[in-house]
Amino acid sequence: MSDTSFSAAAPGEAGLRDFLALLKPRVMSLVVFTAFVGLVVAPVPVHPFVAAVAILFIALGGGAAGALNMWYDADIDRLMRRTERRPVPAGRVSEGEALGFGLALAGISCVMLALAANVFAGLFLAFTIFFYVVVYTVWLKRRTPQNIVIGGAAGAFPPMIGWAVATGGISAESLLMFALIFLWTPPHFWSLALFMRDDYSRAGVPMLTVTHGRPATRGWILAYTLALIPASLALAFSTVGGPLCLAAAVVLDALFLRGALRLWRRDEAVAEADGFAAEKRLFRFSLLWLFGHFAALLAERALHLTGWGGWA
Numbered sequence: 001m002s003d004t005s006f007s008a009a010a011p012g013e014a015g016l017r018d019f020l021a022l023l024k025p026r027v028m029s030l031v032v033f034t035a036f037v038g039l040v041v042a043p044v045p046v047h048p049f050v051a052a053v054a055i056l057f058i059a060l061g062g063g064a065a066g067a068l069n070m071w072y073d074a075d076i077d078r079l080m081r082r083t084e085r086r087p088v089p090a091g092r093v094s095e096g097e098a099l100g101f102g103l104a105l106a107g108i109s110c111v112m113l114a115l116a117a118n119v120f121a122g123l124f125l126a127f128t129i130f131f132y133v134v135v136y137t138v139w140l141k142r143r144t145p146q147n148i149v150i151g152g153a154a155g156a157f158p159p160m161i162g163w164a165v166a167t168g169g170i171s172a173e174s175l176l177m178f179a180l181i182f183l184w185t186p187p188h189f190w191s192l193a194l195f196m197r198d199d200y201s202r203a204g205v206p207m208l209t210v211t212h213g214r215p216a217t218r219g220w221i222l223a224y225t226l227a228l229i230p231a232s233l234a235l236a237f238s239t240v241g242g243p244l245c246l247a248a249a250v251v252l253d254a255l256f257l258r259g260a261l262r263l264w265r266r267d268e269a270v271a272e273a274d275g276f277a278a279e280k281r282l283f284r285f286s287l288l289w290l291f292g293h294f295a296a297l298l299a300e301r302a303l304h305l306t307g308w309g310g311w312a
Ligand code: HEM
Pocket: 026, 027, 028, 029, 030, 031, 034, 136, 148, 151, 152, 153, 154, 155, 156, 181, 185, 188, 189, 192, 287, 290
């Protein structure tokens, strides 16, 4: 294989790196981690080989959804500084290639997950890809500032898919994991939208910062952060939680709330003058917050296996 397949290719010349970029690997890493935790904390043990194969196909399914999103959004990605260098808008991968790659990967991953785990998990993965690509990307993203609130459900399904791999179904615990990510998505995304507003405005995407302005967005970030607290406590007190989850929830929630309150009180001129430093900090912290909650669930499960952890 030549070196060029790994380097940033010229227009019209796709490299392996470009097809990897279509999978949105950085975002999907946390998505896949939440699916993994959903699988591990479920009360039904899964053979390690089946678990590894299932996680691989969930990762590929998530990647397929990313590729299909980038195929459909190529026109607006071309207009935003953050996304203009992506493989399709930069012309290194054609729209047809991105569409074919995404569809093939989506089909393979759903069928393989159904065969490796169970049909319900395979169908759930297919529904999640459909939700992200059709409901969020095609239908809502360009129409309403509620796009990421409703469409965000797609990003909240993966731990339920992981749970479904183990149990073949849905439970109160998997719904609580869903609720945690569902309520987290608005503060996660809107803190980024505060400092990326001009990109979205240029592309004509009706994100809340564009349609309702920054001060209103700050209020909504605080509102969803407050709603996150009971959701994370409920998960900590559920059968998959325990003292460690509770301690993690208290610390992470207090820090998230402090950051959201700080953003809410910010003067726009001050925020602009310091380059939206506090907004960027809260966006980065949102990633740590979600990782921390799911890492705590995993650690609680590990402790439980040694006779500690959990409430029982
Ligand atoms: C509709 C829901 C969501 C929207 C609109 C959204 C939007 C974004 C955007 C625009 C970025 C900026 C950087 C980039 O392009 O990579 C980003 C970063 C990120 N998001 Fe989200 N996100 C959503 C849901 C999620 C979910 C569910 C997860 C994981 C469970 C997640 C994990 C991440 C991670 C890990 C990054 C950092 C990527 C990096 O380091 O470059 N996001 N998100």
